[in-house]
Amino acid sequence: MILPSRLFCAPMAELTTPALRGTIRRFSKGAVLCSEMLSAGAIAAHSPHNEPLVRKLPGDDPFIYQIVGSNPRVMADACRILEARGCFSIDINMGCAAPDILKTGAGAQLLADPARAREVVAACRAATAGALSVKMRAGFEDADGKRLLGFCAMLHGEGVNFITLHGRHAKLGFRRSADWKLVSLLKKALPIPVIGNGDITAPDQALARLRETGCDAVMLGREAVKSPWIFALCERALSGSAEPLRVDLYEVFTETLRAIGTLLPERLHKSRGHRFAFYFSGNVHFSHDLFTRIRRENSIDAMTRAVEGYFDRNPGEQIREFQPVEGENQCGS
Secondary structure (H helix, E strand, O other), rough: OOOOOOOOOOOOOOOOOOOHHHHHHHHOOOOOEEEEEHHHHHHHHHHHHHHHHHHHOOOHHHEEEEEEEEHHHHHHHHHHHHHHHOOOOOOOOOOOOOOHHOOOHHHHHHHHHHHHHHHHHHHHHHHHOOOEEEEEEEOOOOOOOOHHHHHHHHHHHHOOOEEEEEOOOOHHHHOEEEOOOHHHHHHHHHOOOEEEEEOOHHHHHHHHHHHOOOOOOOEEOOOHHHHHOOOHHHHHHHHHHOOOEEEEHHHHHHHHHHHHHHHOOHHEEEEEEEHHHHHHHHHOHHHHHHHHHHHOOOOOHHHHHHHHHHHEEEOOOOOOEEEEOOOOOOOOO
């Protein structure tokens, strides 16, 4: 399989909303976008409350739906429903370590239950003719290279088309640094594409990971929320472009919040607005003060007014200009 890009946005619960995806797409036309992490059970049950999260917008392609669950039949049903909506791939979550997910046997818990993981993948493979992928941690309680290779060989044998590896085991959460040597190990062992994930916060890091590991692409998560233009910076670095990038923080912040208000129902405004603002506020000097003000608000209009007030008080922070990365165009086409 040939991947459509070397740059992927990670699927993130409450974060990769249609609003954020639209903001990323303003800067990058080629990065692969993902849905939020979606409950396979809610999709299979045709839950009306899930519809806003499943909706795909015209600008989303290339696009991946990610599903989480542990029941093979339910996961297969979700695959059929999502495939009918159109997407580049359906991704099986084997990385989430949230307690509510683990106690159902889903997410990273599947890494500790290879037999169930095999059943889930086999059912999903039988249900969809399109691309099927897995995003996973390097293990559940530890990151043993031999066990990792055996598990991923099983995934490949069951018909997975590509794998995204986050170089930490599940119990670590986001402690310590991601181990990219595991990405390199996996890439050398598998004949299918391998995407590396973990701790990339700048274009020079993305290029270095591609070069050092030989992986086919990199996936960015938290940094893509804080800096939705990161993919554009990576694309310019990959192409050797010398063009700087000018970003209006006020415009990006307020337009993304307003898009949350427009594209999602009111019941989701507070959770999605706050989650986005938690990360994006990190772009300003007085980030704690700004996010504290936003967190007090329940409506998108009030959150937007808090952002407007901040930049009225600190106009010098509104515009940022990013210079190109030099001398790093060594990653191939």
